[in-house]
Amino acid sequence: MGELAVDELCAELIRFDTTNLGAGQSRLGERAIAEFVAEYLTDFGLAPAILERSPTRSNVVTRVPGTDPSLPALLVHVHLDVVPADPAEWTVPPFAGEIRDGFVWGRGAVDMKDMCATLLTVLSRWSAAGTVPRRDLVLAFVADEEDRGQWGAHWLADHHRSLFEGCAVAIGESGGYTVRTTHTDGGPVHLYPVATAERGTAHMRLTADGRAGHGSRRNDDNAVIKLVHALSRLAAHRWPVHLTPAVRAFLRAAEPALGIEVDLTDMDKTLARLGPAAKIIENTVRNSTTPTVLEAGYAVNVIPGTASALVDTRVLPGTEDELLAEIDRLTGPGVTREFVHRQGAVQAPVESPYFDAMAAALRAFDPAAVVVPFCMGGGTDAKAFVPLGIDCYGFAPLYLPDGYDIQRMAHGVDERVPVEGLRFGVDVLDRFLSTV
Template identity: 50%
Template sequence: MTVLEDETVRMCAELIRIDTSNLGSDGPGEREAAELVMRWLGEVGLDPTYIESEPRRGNVIVRMSGTVPGLPALLVHGHLDVVPADPRDWTVPPFAGEVIDGWIWGRGAVDMKHMDAMMVAVVRDMVRRGIRPRRDLVFVWLADEEAGGDHGARFLVREHPELFEGCAEAIGEVGGYSVSIAPDLRLYLVETAQKGLAWIRMRAEGQAGHGSMIHPDNSVTELAAAVSRIGAHHWPQRLTPTTLRMLKEICHACGVPFDEDDIDGVLGKLGPTARFIGASLRHVANPTQFHAGYATNVVPELAVAEIDGRFLPGLKDDFLDTLHRLAGPRVSSERIDFEEAVEAPFDTPLVEAMLGALRTEDPQGRVVPYCLSAGTDNRTFHRMGIHGYGFVPLRLPPEMDFAAMFHGVDERVPESALRFGVRVLHHLLSTY
């Protein structure tokens, strides 16, 4: 599979060199990267579909027909946009796409042009070798995931649902990578759940007046106190079915009994990944913006703050009720954006196929479910009844803090991990 692996590394670097920073309508958009993906697919005789929601906001779709009638189709998706990067902060220029000492550097190396490249390479290899999948495979390279998907997944689900006809399951980002818990034992974290999203705008109103007077009805004071209570609140740990299964699987792999009173001890076995996973064990509500007033000597009538809330699957009402209680009766709230939490089953043939594919390359590997504290396009496809899984297979160095690479400075991925991943993904997609 040398050609497959070499193409994956080359394509990843080439995609990184295209700046697809998501800056909204003022950004470069995804068109150039989408056109490159289409050219690569066209080189093996495929005719992909290209759809723009707005100028330069490009999405690429191609379907491979399966050989077994009646099997549900599998959706495989990645996004082409990236978050911005300031080159002044980076050791290697973020859009140089350099391969240095076995590492592929650049914005998108992890999030998620490495998967975009693996998808293209697998499709090309299957076509060249005449390999047909058992079921229909729908490959989609999407726009705008980093800003919620209004120009990508949300747009396609709303305007072109026929593209996903027959799809019952999906594979996307933020999962499938290894965590070493012993020299000869690696867990591969498969994302089977995602927190819900609740972006909330809060308002407090009071009596406007001169700053030299006494103002017991000060909107700034009222809202600042509410924001402080929310920001300082200690949300308790809550074990959803996914996180409970994850903790038990970790203990089983380590050969130790599960102790519900020692959750932090179990997480400690995950090394640097513990912080990333720990955020999925409780609700989170972070104040992110505060706006009030227009002059130092004027007490404003209105103060406005915004909260980034993430709630656990099955516990939406618990989260919202607590948030409103913390805000207090004089603070009103409205939703800026809202997405339900999602949870997919772990005991499925697809997950078994993931494990089988991984073990062709890592015989001691095990798969473990986890809940993502953020969100991906899987949450949008869930609206169509498609169960989504985070599975981008990578075997990583034990010391690597992979989660820190997402949106981080000096983002990079080991070339060896990419070569491992495309072999695993090829096995999965050509046999499942």
């Protein structure tokens, strides 16, 4: 296979439509892109395995031997699937993989075919130069991250655990990118957040039961009204501040870097002082409960006997019992809850030689880098690997220009990644993986 520049490789990967439709369904599956990745890896002298729980839902796993077998192995996990995209909303077709105006455009450009491209480019460099890492690297290119990982990381962890033998730490998506802000003296500051924790996921269904009847008649046991009132109380509730070790560590690092005063007793004031850096932690100083789906009724003149809603609940480490008790109090009698998807919060050490090595790699190519830990508001495949005893970090390095909002790009319309950012990512990832 001919070698491609990292931007061309990213564009090529985007052209594989790996849309995950959710509920176990995929438009075309991940088989075609898995074969492409496996061929690349084979060209580098590796022995990749394509593993599937069911046809087309493909994962690729391989091991890169290191020079020192006494060192713990390191896992790099990237996902091959993407969320849906409506072409009518986009400036360019979402799976065209166009390179224009200094960006690679398309669905998955930052979530996370960019990281797949940078990782393969690093391996290409090593193959040409004869570079061998210090420790074994396990590389996992997985399916189904955008749903529940049941055809991807969670299935691999449950049924192919031996592939991850000896792995002590892992890196994956959502970290190592530039957040541009300013010091109080007006000087520019480049923050690079590295994820050391993730909130837990507790997607739940709330169900209200009542008395069915005619829509024109009084009904004091209307399930729809009961549910709407419960959701209104839940949506209006302001969850208390809970500062995790990752958020506290972020604030300790950000305070001198930005020249601000952090007030742990008034997080609203502190978030305002953080300026653009507030978006790194604003979703992880509290738990959240967001109603997203409503289901009730079948005719305008019929009061249904039941009504239900789905609520996207995100849980900070160590708070689940308190959160669930408060949800029960807010929803009140007559409304029951059940989990439709549940994964616990995860945390990795901030004080770690691996975190230090990530920071050193970023500073090697951006001397102005201030590397800070943070807690992710959502979740990744880290939740599949933590039960294997692996400390997981979000580290997919990118250099981002002024005015570029990576939070808006992920899952957004006109998703794109800067070409220069990809090249920076290759350099940083090369430094980290070859020296850690």
